[in-house]
Amino acid sequence: MAHYYDINEILMEEENITSTFKVGASEVAVLDPCAETSTVEQGAKVELPFWLAQYLRSKEVVTIDVPPCFDKKTRKEVQADVACVDLRSRCPYFYELGCKIAPMIGDRTIGSFLLVAFRGRYQDILRKAHSTAFVVAPKFLTLLTKEETQLYEAAKSSMTAYKKWRVGGTRFERVPILKKRRKPND
């Protein structure tokens, strides 16, 4: 369950959702860049961050559209080759947003679509995390969503820990927060 202080949850809620106002709202000029007055008119189509769209939808002020990252084009790409789809540029919180938005728009296919996408990519991420060289950040990392990146890092660090355990070695290390320090004039 999400946590009030969870940074990823808060950042996920910043994703834009296209919403249509069913009623007008006064003095909120920032929301609608096309508006000539400070009032958002009825029927105006506006990009709202998810947190606001969700709230206004519960008050029945707006209706929301399906975000473009769950459209037909993306679905086709996922069907074609799931591991090569650039999900990050579509939405860095692809799965989390999908889970939140599916009950709101009543589209039952989103759930299974997310599952297919995740299942296909999960295997690929783990395989790559275990086999790629550690020095440079591989190119495919730029395709991963936030959650997948964390998964990749976890897999990588467990592999490092395993290797370290096999070889043996020192137990103590300098605290990571201090590692950035410039070496004193050696």
Add this chain to the structure above:
Amino acid sequence: MYGRRGTQLLKELSSCETGQLPALNTDTFDEVIKECKAHSSEVQSLTGKIQEEGLDLATTRNADYFGAAIHHYSIIRNKRCLMAYMYNRAEIIQSLRWKVGRILPQEISVKLNHSEEEYFKNHSSALESYMSDLELDLTVDMVPPKDPYIKVRVLDDIGTLLLSDQSPNLARHSIHFLKRTDAEQFISQGLMEELSD
């Protein structure tokens, strides 16, 4: 867009590597608070307008009401951002006591503001009083050692220190055989390194 600045603070925190602490961004923090005040005055003027028109605040659902609702919810959102920012920083600061020790190095302490330093000190003294009640140092390595002594190389001039069983001269590049518990804090501060056999 409303609430964007608040999330910028969190982005800053999350783009850092795990366990790293960016300097407290007071400017953005104050701007978010200013934003909240602006929202609050908007809410007040809009509710005032509804009352002037002689409508009931509880049941009116016109454009003014929804405008006020948006501003109100933006305040709540900003509050969540600010709280999460401070909370997550506090978590990192707490963990520093366990990892780095009682005294923060200069390069970390400059990133804290006054109340965060105070928080660190209080957390530190609470932990210490608990450990002295238990008569046990909880911050040492959790895995029992095979040998109570380890070989270390000194990386920085520390000088002669009184340790639990000896008082070696810890000059730079010298190699010593120290008790694990004594050496641990120096290693985590980066003043020594452990040598494997």
